[in-house]
Amino acid sequence: MSTKNLATSWARFRSTPGRIARYVLNARALSTESPCASRTISQSPTLGLQNGRDLFNYTRGRFITDEQFELSQRCVDFNVDALARCAAETVGAESCISIEKYPDGMYNKSMLLTMDNGSQVVAKIPNPNAGIPHLTTASEVATMEFIREKLGTPVPKVLAWSSRAQSNPIGAEYIIMEKASGVELEQIWPSLDIKERFAVVKAVAGYQKSWNSISFKKFGGLYYKKDLDSDTGNDALYVDADGHDIVDTKYAIGPSPGREWIDNGRVNIKLDRGPWKTLTEFHSAIGKREITCINQLPHLPKSPVTLYGPGIYIPTRERKLEALHCYMTLLDAIVPSNSAISSAHLWHEDLHVANIFVNPSNPAEVVSIIDWQSTEISPLYFLARQPHLIDHAGTPVTGIERPQYPADFHSMDPEAKKAAETRYFQRSLCALYNFWVYKANPKLHAAFEFQRTPEFSLLLLARNIIIDGEATYLAQVLELEKLWDTLPGAKNKSFPLNFSTQHRARIAAELEGAEEGMNLMSSIRDSIGELFPEQGIVRHDQYDETLDALAQMKTQIIEQFAKNEQEKEEWERLWPFGQ
Structure with missing residues (x-):
């Protein structure tokens, strides 16, 4: 598994852009009940608002794994009337006459608010999974102003904001900003x-x-x-x-x-x-x-x-910690x-x-x-x-x-x-x-x-060892040993790690298994095409079809690699898709 391929896969997974559409509601007609306690999952390809709850819930798609937890991480309750009043006061309007919800992002709710005087602003409310309370919003606001004022980058101006959910009438952290022009x-x-x-x-x-x-x-x-x-x-x-x-x-x-x-x-x-x-x-x-x-x-x-899974490679805490021990040991030479x-x-x-x-x-x-x-x-x-x-x-x-x-x-x-x-x-x-x-x-x-350079590869891969890459990392360390004398940071230093012949053979075998696992995931993606759940999400109308396609893939892979009932159970446990 090359570092380049792993990094490319991670980039594709982490950068699925949102698509702009709007779901319209009247701000005055919303229910004041807590929507998160009664979440509903829309079965309709047309994600219309349902009694106002869609403003608070994640409605853009279905999660194919641990859906109720994922939805809870993207559900945020707030006082819509207070948000509308705050937005109106911010731009000197009498009232906010409509709120249009943008498609849900992974970490925020974004809305377009229109006032009775025709002015418009964008409101952004972070989901529970957005980050550490207060710090995430406070840093975003400061960063936007600094980037705009000090570095001359066109960034929407923040008009009002609060990073303290418990001390504002809206009941959630929020940012009200200019609507982007163009x-x-x-x-x-x-x-x-x-x-x-x-x-x-x-x-x-x-x-x-x-x-x-x-x-x-x-x-x-x-x-x-x-x-x-x-x-x-x-x-x-x-x-x-x-x-x-x-x-x-x-x-x-x-x-x-x-x-x-x-x-x-x-x-x-x-x-x-x-x-x-x-x-x-x-x-x-x-x-x-x-x-x-x-x-x-x-x-x-x-x-x-x-x-x-069994027959290819199974990650363990021990292997991940071994890779990170190498990282910490080599740090002075690769920075x-x-x-x-x-x-x-x-x-x-x-x-x-x-x-x-x-x-x-x-x-x-x-x-x-x-x-x-x-x-x-x-x-x-x-x-x-x-x-x-x-x-x-x-x-x-x-x-x-x-x-x-x-x-x-x-x-x-x-x-x-x-x-x-x-x-x-x-x-x-x-x-x-x-x-x-x-x-x-x-x-x-x-x-x-x-x-x-190989030094950068080792710095980069270490950032996500908790999730992936330890087999690749250890193989990269062995490659670095061959280049040690050429590294600027290793001048007059001997290679600080020792690997026995048996240890090197184990690393090579585990790398081969991990590469096969990456190829299998690519094969699944290629086989089911647009049904593949990038970031774990599929369209509402593709949910059942996606689960069926992934179930077929799992059956084929288990039949190919599981040699006994115990290995079959292990494959079931490690399978990354499904409830």
Whole structure:
């Protein structure tokens, strides 16, 4: 299982963008009863509102595993009348006359509120699974203002907000912000030619350049000073583009609000969430986080990208802890010393077509970038990524060389030629982005170069060992041993780990089994196509069909790999799909 393939699978799993549609209700007609106590699951492909409860419940799709728990994590009760009054007062209107619910996100409820004077605002209320109460909302608001005011990025202005659910009349944390102007890039992207698309990508890349123009003095999350309980002092907050230390009495760096510190049960574990003054402290905290969670969680989360079972590979706490022991031991040697790529930055890590708004008359003019929740201050080499909007199937384009048409392009049949041409333009767009970064943003280019090293692979994979990757990690450690003398951080140091011949053989066998598990998951995805539950969710009208297709896949795989009744039961236990 290569690190690249594992990372690609994780990216696909974690970045399924929302689709914009609206569910309309009259704000005055809503029931005041608590909707979460009487959740209903819509069986209709048309997700109409049901007595107002759909405003509070998750209605976008069905979860194929542990559905009642997943729904409870996305159900939030709040006082709609109070929200409507607050929004109206914020913009100087007499009243709010309608609320339109956007399709549910994984972590928030978002609504469009229209006033009697025609003005509109967007309200955002975090779900229970959004993050640590208070900190998640407080950090998002501070980050949005800093990014807009200090770094010149078009971000909706926050008009009103509260991160204390118990001390406001709405009864929930909320953010009321300007409605993003322009249109979602998603609406016009398919109609743009490659020159227009590159103009958009170049504009987005320009904002990426502004984000790494300043570097923060600590790693963690950005907040207003008043929202942190601890004394943050008056030390410099960041270093500006001219290399000057900047003291800012309004902002401070506090705990990280990043999703990796929250998801998969981590939110309930006592951890060092920062802030961290040094790169080594930051990476050490990641390792300690994973070790603590592996030891304390009652059940380890199942992988969404790899299938496990008897006859291939079965993850254990022991193997995960072994991988993390290697990580902690190697840390000093694999953490880069190049400050240009390891400096701390704020960065939007999910630049897909639903998060970017543009001027429809001039798509190269980006007028708003939304969704800054859980943004953390991290090393540049963790943040560096081409915008999701130019992602495509196939081998990633990592260099600046211009792609070429296939040698037999002119002899292809029309259908094959069209597909080849589409791939060529997709790859060309990536190459143009890479070339622009190479010329205009050398720090980001250097970070991309570091991402191609074995050291980066070991830093990256360790971030999710609780879920997946320990077999790959241990195999990568053995590969690193061969390259040890070439690593800048290993100068005058001997390789600090010892592996017996038997140990090496075990690692190789487990890697082979884990690779087979990843191939099996890919086969399931390919076999059932659009029925595959990305992020564990399917459309309402596909729920039963998906369960049936997955049941058939499970039967086939168990028949192939289970040698006895005990192994069959183990496959049943480890199967990641179904109730």
